[in-house]
Amino acid sequence: MERLYKAKNRLGLVFFPAFDWAISPTHPEREERLLYTQDQILEEGLKDIEGIEEYRAYLAPDNEVERVHICVPDVRSRVTEAHLVAAGGAIVAGRKVLEGEVDKAFALVRPPGHHAFRIVHGARGFCTINNEAIMIEHLRRHYKIKKVAIVDTDCHHGDGTQDIYWHDKDTLYISIHQDGRTLYPGTGFLEEFGGPNAYGYNLNLPLPPETGEEGFLYALENFVLPVLEDFKPDLIVNSAGQDNHYSDPITNMRFSAQGYARLNDRLNPHIAVLEGGYSIEGALPYVNVGIILALAGLDYSFVREPDYSPEKVSQSPRITDYIARLCEETLQAWQKREELRARHFQGKDRVTRRRRIYYDTEGLMEYQQETTLICEECAGLSWIDSHTDRGSHILAIFIPRDACARCQKEGHALFEQTETTFYRDGIYLQDRVEDVLLKK
Numbered sequence: 001m002e003r004l005y006k007a008k009n010r011l012g013l014v015f016f017p018a019f020d021w022a023i024s025p026t027h028p029e030r031e032e033r034l035l036y037t038q039d040q041i042l043e044e045g046l047k048d049i050e051g052i053e054e055y056r057a058y059l060a061p062d063n064e065v066e067r068v069h070i071c072v073p074d075v076r077s078r079v080t081e082a083h084l085v086a087a088g089g090a091i092v093a094g095r096k097v098l099e100g101e102v103d104k105a106f107a108l109v110r111p112p113g114h115h116a117f118r119i120v121h122g123a124r125g126f127c128t129i130n131n132e133a134i135m136i137e138h139l140r141r142h143y144k145i146k147k148v149a150i151v152d153t154d155c156h157h158g159d160g161t162q163d164i165y166w167h168d169k170d171t172l173y174i175s176i177h178q179d180g181r182t183l184y185p186g187t188g189f190l191e192e193f194g195g196p197n198a199y200g201y202n203l204n205l206p207l208p209p210e211t212g213e214e215g216f217l218y219a220l221e222n223f224v225l226p227v228l229e230d231f232k233p234d235l236i237v238n239s240a241g242q243d244n245h246y247s248d249p250i251t252n253m254r255f256s257a258q259g260y261a262r263l264n265d266r267l268n269p270h271i272a273v274l275e276g277g278y279s280i281e282g283a284l285p286y287v288n289v290g291i292i293l294a295l296a297g298l299d300y301s302f303v304r305e306p307d308y309s310p311e312k313v314s315q316s317p318r319i320t321d322y323i324a325r326l327c328e329e330t331l332q333a334w335q336k337r338e339e340l341r342a343r344h345f346q347g348k349d350r351v352t353r354r355r356r357i358y359y360d361t362e363g364l365m366e367y368q369q370e371t372t373l374i375c376e377e378c379a380g381l382s383w384i385d386s387h388t389d390r391g392s393h394i395l396a397i398f399i400p401r402d403a404c405a406r407c408q409k410e411g412h413a414l415f416e417q418t419e420t421t422f423y424r425d426g427i428y429l430q431d432r433v434e435d436v437l438l439k440k
């Protein structure tokens with residue numbers, strides 16, 4: 001068949017709809033999520049465009065997961081093959097870009113991943129393992145990239161991605177989401193600014209419910225793009241959640257397919273990975289087509305939902321003012337991050353935090369106590385005492401990718417010297433310098 005158009009940017013697509021995987025038949029995170037999108041892509045003839053190629057996902061091996069997560073008791077007890085293929089799909093998308101086969105890539109995979117934390121006792125917010133983080137750490141291991149920016153445009157705060165990169169100032173995490181006072185998971189505020197060795201590299205912009213097209217694009221131009229300009233990432237990854245759409249059944253925002261396409265166009269990410277989005281007929285097919293066209297550098301001005309009207313994406317002047325102030329305050333905090341870091345952590349050698357993490361799918365509660373060494377040379381050694389209300393108890397030790405000799409040595413000493421009697425499900429050591437996960 002003769003190809004109709006030529007993409008300005010060569011674009012790789014990876015599809016994995018996971019037709020045999022669902023939390024339950026009526027759950028919003030279910031098989032049909034990508035079915036209508038695939039139909040729409042065929043209908044628009046996107047696969048016939050020269051420069052758009054489709055690639056197959058593969059099953060990510062356990063060690064790719066273990067580079068990011070400590071699954072309790074192990075990877076295979078927590079994940080299904082669908083999770084591993086979704087993560088593998090993201091990896092394939094990333095590799096095609098880094099190998100120069102394509103300019104950009106979009107992994108349209110499910111189940112999603114941005115609510116999955118470093119430690120995994122089960123599923124949270126429809127997520128078990130973090131597809132973007134597994135991809136990024138794979139790319140860091142195999143290609144020369146250092147600084148990565150993740151811009152998460154899902155309607156929910158990506159608390160899992162925040163947790164994974166909390167101590168890593170080479171990974172800037174920016175999340176734009178519906179205010180956590182009004183939506184799951186209830187987090188994602190300015191005060192969540194990063195760990196002591198990466199203070200300021202975790203940026204949350206909680207937008208009020210009923211934020212319209214104007215608000216999202218304002219936040220992009222006046223907050224996200226200036227921060228990226230400063231940070232100068234080697235790679236930009238978009239966690240492309242689509243549940244800000246006005247028709248989404250589980251959120252309260254007023255964004256459109258056209259808006260998502262414009263956002264993607266301006267953000268200009270190397271790789272997009274699908275996250276949430278539960279308006280499976282009314283939004284996903286149009287948003288995905290818009291994003292694909294924007295990534296390929298093609299005209300997306302004709303992309304419109306059948307039920308679109310300007311009122312559905314408008315916002316009140318009160319919200320416009322609020323977002324302007326929020327962007328200014330957050331941008332200022334970013335610019336003053338060194339000063340704020342000194343103010344908070346000067347004179348301390350470690351920080352400890354206690355958290356409760358709820359796994360809504362299983363109804364399980366985890367209690368964490370995390371200690372992190374303050375280090376001027378690396379992301380710092382961390383360890384987490386984690387127990388659940390189901391009686392599981394572990395110690396997890398994290399030696400970061402860029403660990404200095406002292407942090408690496410102290411991590412191994414802690415692993416060797418801690419008695420296992422207290423931790424009934426074991427002691428784990430994730431040594432990112434050696435790229436291994438040890439357990440005793």
Ligand SMILES: [Zn+2]
Nearest residue numbers: 154155156276
């Ligand atoms: Zn979401």
Ligand SMILES: [Zn+2]
Nearest residue numbers: 375378404407
């Ligand atoms: Zn160190």
